[in-house]
Amino acid sequence: MSITRFIGDLFFFSRRKSIKSDDNIEDESEKNSLLCRFVLDGIGKKVGESIAIYGDLIIIKALDKYLGVPLKHIEEDGKTLMVKGLVDKDKAEEMGEHWRKISFSEIETTMRKKDGF
Secondary structure, eight states, X not given: XXXXXXXXXXXXXXXXXXXXXXXXXXXXHHHHTTSSOEEEOTTSOEEEEEEEEETTEEEEEETTEEXXXXXXXXXXXXXXXXXXXXXXXXXXXXXXXXXXXXXXXXXXXXXXXXXXX
């Protein structure tokens, strides 16, 4: 009887973990659905293209700059994204540059380890 209970508990707990991982997959796919879209400002002018999610920020590539805009200021509008509300452009550039430095240094480190340098 204890073996049956053990096996039942084992399946119960393993099912519970898979449900949690499915929730994480849904969150990731929801965030990923915001990527590779053009981003417009409040008057419809193109700001750039969304390229990454970093914590609660969406990273937007705008010409030669990277902007970090809080997700709470982003609204889906069909195939594009729209920045709503007031966003401090200097702060957005600062957060975007911070993301760029971190992300690009991780790529360089990974490439060096992979290439054996």
